[in-house]
Amino acid sequence: MENVIEIQNLRKNYDDFTLKDVSFSLPEGYVMGLIGPNGAGKTTIIKLIMNLIMKNGGGIKIFGKNHTEHEVEIKSRIGFVYDTPNYYEHLNLKQIKNIIAPFYSNWDEPVFVSLVDKFDLPLKKIIRKFSRGMVMKAAIAIALSHHADLIIMDEPTSGLDPVFRRELLDLLYELLQNEKKSILFSTHITSDLERIADYITLILDGKIIFSRSKDEIFENYAIVKGGNELLNEETKKYLKGIRTGEFGFESLTDNLSEVKKKFGPDIVIDRASLEDIMYYSNLRNNHA
Amino acid sequence: MLDLIKKDFIVCWIFLLGIAILIPFITTIAIVAMIEDFGGLIIGIFTFITIALCIASSFIFIGVDTASNADMIYASLPVKRSAIVYARYFSSMLQVIVSFTLIILTCLSSVYVFNKSDPAFELLLSLRGITSMITFLLLILSFILPFVFKFAFGKGITAALITQICFVISVPVFKFLMKALNGIWEFDFAFFTKLLNDILKWIISLPRVLGIYAYLLIFIIVSMMIFISIILSVRFYNRRDL
Structure with a gap:
């Protein structure tokens, strides 16, 4: 090609x-x-x-x-x-x-x-x-x-x-x-x-x-939601633009398979739109 | 390149029509005013008006393109930037010559209408007068255009005007400096002044000495200046971010 x-x-x-x-x-x-x-x-x-x-x-x-x-x-x-x-x-x-x-x-x-x-x-x-x-x-x-x-x-x-x-x-x-x-x-x-x-x-x-x-993007990227207790130095490596609140965190991952392995069933995974990817990537860029 | 020149006239025909009406109108008003107020043409004022009208009208193409941000369109077409520069020179020079022709025709009709021969008219309408004016106009244009290609229209015209003003100011400043420094330095500035005057006199006497060859010499010099101007413009435009 x-x-x-x-x-x-x-x-x-x-x-x-x-x-x-x-x-x-x-x-x-x-x-x-x-x-x-x-x-x-x-x-x-x-x-x-x-x-x-x-x-x-x-x-x-x-x-x-x-x-x-x-x-x-x-x-x-x-x-x-x-x-x-x-x-x-x-x-x-x-x-x-x-x-x-x-x-x-x-x-x-x-x-x-x-x-x-x-x-x-x-x-x-x-x-x-x-x-x-x-x-x-x-x-x-x-x-x-x-x-x-x-x-x-x-x-x-x-x-x-x-x-x-x-x-x-x-x-x-x-x-x-x-x-x-x-x-x-x-x-x-x-x-x-x-x-x-x-x-x-x-x-x-x-x-x-x-x-x-x-x-490839839609296979690998996803929105990850879960409790704040799941966040630590090791798990944060797989997440971009982490937003934390009273009820938990929300972030983007570009390595869905690894995230599933690391977090197990305790997280909610949503499809990431391109807008989400752009938003969270920019967030990481600004607040890393 | 022909397509670029053609497009200049397609895009600007309505403005060119306006110019074709405006130039004879302004020229006639200037002639009538000078004849009524001074009893004849003041060559200095008339030359200034001629230069202003011709140069301003030659910038109609660049002006319209700048207003429409058309540089981007042409630079994205399958055409070299150098071709854009060549076409712009051709269109602008053609417009200078057309505008000057309109002024000459207006002068001729004024001579006919007023039935009055004026020494200034005779000088302007002579071969020497016409050649000198066209030469001068083309040189001014060749001086300004590289600035326009380097800095774009608005900044380019401003930069060219500032440079021209600096040139004009430099003459009295130079004279003042020569006077002020004479006596302080041991260098003989009087000799230096005389040498410069002699060179100028020699240049002015060239047409009388060389006859018809003087025109050939002027043609070669002007062509070289235009050539250098085009080379500079191409170099500037090739490197400019649009």
Whole structure:
């Protein structure tokens, strides 16, 4: 299985933030969700992949090639959706399309027209009069109209209402069902990913916490609840972000099988959602 | 690159239309005001207005792109950043020349309307006048653009203006320093001043000495300056975080 994205020890330093030795890979044909709270470094990673900002260290390979040396070739195979698509607000969608289409040798006009129809987008209405959802749909239509092999989306659902978000994800899921496309999807709305992602990469404070398949995550991660008397130096090793209260503790584990062995039947185990994993991991990060 | 230049004109056509109306309008007002108040064109003021109009209009493309945060769009398309720089230079220079042409045409029609020949008009509309102005405008643009590619639009323009002001201020400061230091140091500043004056005089007399070759020399020098400016801009833009 070939990797579409391979990132090794990626570093980016800002005055107030550092992306620390980020490494992960996305195999061809899969969807990866890049999750983390606001300011964790998701957009920085995406900008580095797109060569919009310069890295301070590490390496990025897209389609097996160095992302700066083969920039034009690589970008012709990427469909990119920004968190806030920056289109000229005084132009209409047709004009925007006329500006962008000539840059892609494999631009497919019928695909664009069918997506515009499907998304119910007006071609002649100026972008300023579009709602945020419409702008996002327009960005997705443009990103999917040149047969991109890799779709990179930075927070495409943030700021959208739940109905619209669901609709957008359905459309995306439907569109990508029968194609061998890979998707890197960054979001802090983790419920979006539980439906469509194959791999999840969690980033906190510029550091990768894990990058694993979704199934593997849900097999190993769980919410553990029990009495405070069960907590000791030995058992705490298996727990992350322990919250204690009058009636007991609640925490996350990434080693469910060991936790079951160590604690026995005295604990309650609940399924951990991605949001739980993000929350408790962040808690550990903040209060360890 | 052609697609990038084309997009500049697609995106900005409405603003360019406005500029095409505004430039002759402002130029005519300036000419009429000067003729009525001073009885003729004040070449210094008119040159300043010409530079301001041409340079400001050439920044319409960068201005509109900055307002729309379009740098991100183009940098994520399959196009090299250097191509973005080349296209921007081409569009901006073309716009400078078009704006200047509009000013020249307005001057010509003013000569016709007022039926009055003015020495300033004669100088402006001569080959020497037109060449000098275009050269000067392109040099100003070449000076400002690397700053814009280094620091982005707002900061870049500010940095370029501050640098230009420093250049202008440096002349009287230099003169003052020379006067102040003469006599304190043993170095003969009078000789130094004379040498500088001689060099300047030699440069000014070049067109008379070289004739048509002077234009060729100017063309080569300006081309080199633009080339250096483009190289710097590409280097800056390639390293800039968007």
